[in-house]
Amino acid sequence: MSHLTDLPTWAAFVVCGLVLLGAAIALIGSVGLLRLPDFYTRLHAPTLATSGGVILICTASMVCFAVLQNRWVFHEVLIVVFVIMTTPVTLMLLGQAALYRDRVEERRGVPLKQKPLREEISEDTEE
Amino acid sequence: MRTWFPYPLLSVGLLIIWMLLNQSVAPGTIVMGTILGIALGWVTLKLTPARSHPRRILRTLRFSASVFLDVIRSNIAVALVILRVGRRAPNSGFLTVDIDIEDENALALLACIMTATPGTAWLEYDRGRKSLLFHVLDMENEEVWIRTVKRYEAGLKEMFA
Numbered sequence: 460m461s462h463l464t465d466l467p468t469w470a471a472f473v474v475c476g477l478v479l480l481g482a483a484i485a486l487i488g489s490v491g492l493l494r495l496p497d498f499y500t501r502l503h504a505p506t507l508a509t510s511g512g513v514i515l516i517c518t519a520s521m522v523c524f525a526v527l528q529n530r531w532v533f534h535e536v537l538i539v540v541f542v543i544m545t546t547p548v549t550l551m552l553l554g555q556a557a558l559y560r561d562r563v564e565e566r567r568g569v570p571l572k573q574k575p576l577r578e579e580i581s582e583d584t585e586e
Numbered sequence: 587m588r589t590w591f592p593y594p595l596l597s598v599g600l601l602i603i604w605m606l607l608n609q610s611v612a613p614g615t616i617v618m619g620t621i622l623g624i625a626l627g628w629v630t631l632k633l634t635p636a637r638s639h640p641r642r643i644l645r646t647l648r649f650s651a652s653v654f655l656d657v658i659r660s661n662i663a664v665a666l667v668i669l670r671v672g673r674r675a676p677n678s679g680f681l682t683v684d685i686d687i688e689d690e691n692a693l694a695l696l697a698c699i700m701t702a703t704p705g706t707a708w709l710e711y712d713r714g715r716k717s718l719l720f721h722v723l724d725m726e727n728e729e730v731w732i733r734t735v736k737r738y739e740a741g742l743k744e745m746f747a
Contacts, residue, residue, distance in 0.1 A: 484661060484665060487665045487668050487669065488668070488704075490668060490669075491664070491667075491668035491671070494668065494671050494672070495668065495671060495676065496671075496675060496676075497678075499678065499680075499707070499721045500676055500678045500721075500723055502707045502721065503664060503704050503705055503706075503707055503721075503723040504664075504668060504704075506664075506701055506702070506703075506704040506707070507661060507664055507665060507668075507704045509701075509702075510657055510661060510702045510703070510704060511657070511658075511661035511665075511704070514657075532609070533606055533609075534606045534607060534609055536606065537603060537606055537607065543698055543701075543702050544698055546701050546702075547694075547697040547698050547700075547701040547708060550701050550707060550708065551697065551708055551709070554707055554708065554709040554710075554721070555709065555710060558709055558710060558719075569680075570680045570682070570719055
């Protein structure tokens, strides 16, 4: 941590701002997970951390180490890309599980499964 | 050409990832990355993923810029909704949109975009009916959400046409 003091003031402000903003967004996402009323709305809260939070904190890291080591640093981009690529998998899994449960329990306000079109049935069974 | 480079884009992508991970553009890294890219391209051939041909780089750039702006905007919007949730319950709901995209990779990209923009959560895509069921956190205006998804659909169709 000691060599962080080598960071010039302007860069320190930029990095600080980005990290704090990213952390604030991630925190708001976590608060949302706690406070939102039902499962489907709660699905939205963590995506704040996985989009805004990750992007801002990774940008801060890029700026910080690029300035410190005096060269371009880009490999944090990979973190952003992989996080954005993999969150839909979990989110869809959770969403579909919730939908399935609510449809089985016949809860109100949940859209029903649409019946498959007739000509598609044969295709669906093959898969 | 096809036998040597079954998935050229994937190979190039792997090379770029390898260079980013090693943080160098030294010749050794590039050689190793190229070998890895080609070898993993052959391995991927066995998995037979859906092949698609993205086109029009300029359009793609403009599209990703608009998506990026949407991500920022929706981050702020969702943060405000969460902060106000004690005073005002979010008016959330389900929406269905007809999405006529055949390309599997375009669909996957659409899922990534919709997840990356908070406020919309992809729930179910019905291949038979080509309709997408998604959940919206703050449904002030249904039309706006449907138009947004339609805009993504149009952009992706242009890219993968």
